[in-house]
Amino acid sequence: MGKASRDKRDIYYRKAKEEGWRARSAFKLLQIDEEFNIFEGVKRVVDLCAAPGSWSQVLSRKLYLPSKQSPVSKDGELPLIVAIDLQPMAPIEGVIQVQGDITNARTAEVVIRHFDGCKADLVVCDGAPDVTGLHDMDEFVQSQLILAAENSLQKYFVEKIQVFCIAS
Numbered sequence: 001m002g003k004a005s006r007d008k009r010d011i012y013y014r015k016a017k018e019e020g021w022r023a024r025s026a027f028k029l030l031q032i033d034e035e036f037n038i039f040e041g042v043k044r045v046v047d048l049c050a051a052p053g054s055w056s057q058v059l060s061r062k063l064y065l066p067s068k069q070s071p072v073s074k075d076g077e078l079p080l081i082v083a084i085d086l087q088p089m090a091p092i093e094g095v096i097q098v099q100g101d102i103t104n105a106r107t108a109e110v111v112i113r114h115f116d117g118c119k120a121d122l123v124v125c126d127g128a129p130d131v132t133g134l135h136d137m138d139e140f141v142q143s144q145l146i147l148a149a150e151n152s153l154q155k156y157f158v159e160k161i162q163v164f165c166i167a168s
């Protein structure tokens with residue numbers, strides 16, 4: 001890694017610490033929102049491959065907390081945020097956690113139950129498999145993950161909006 005990119009990494013690393021994000025990747029989602037305004041009107045959202053949880057934190061801070069603090073919103077109207085990962089993660093206010101594999105249809109069914117059978121307005125995905133160092137194998141597993149996420153989007157999750165982002 002060159003000096004310039006190391007410095008850039010450090011800026012985001014420090015900023016994430018200061019602002020209480022679990023990972024620098026929070027800024028990816030914040031930047032996507034700045035550009036495309038993806039959170040407007042969203043009531044049901046799925047965060048695929050969510051651990052350690054910085055994207056779920058963004059969803060909580062942008063969707064759940066403002067709605068909860070709004071004097072006019074009622075309990076039944078609070079946005080539903082479901083986060084899925086193979087790994088467990090520490091709780092985040094307003095985020096329902098599902099520990100599971102996004103390539104497994106049963107995981108999607110659990111999510112839909114949380115939405116009372118409705119589809120999501122928004123799906124975000126920052127999936128990255130553990131790398132083995134074997135390039136062909138890693139590429140294969142990554143492509144399987146992308147396919148699984150796309151299948152889930154089409155079959156189970158998406159009603160209106162679709163955002164799909166894979167970590168690089």
Ligand SMILES: C[S@@+](CC[C@H](N)C(=O)[O-])C[C@H]1O[C@@H](n2cnc3c(N)ncnc32)[C@H](O)[C@@H]1O
Pocket residue numbers: 022023025026048049050051052053054055056084085086087100101102103126127128129130145167
């Ligand atoms: C780059 S991290 C996600 C970071 C997260 N967006 C954040 O902001 O904290 C990638 C995650 O993908 C998860 N993952 C990889 N394959 C998965 C699968 N098949 N099902 C669910 N999660 C998976 C890993 O466990 C890892 O936590």
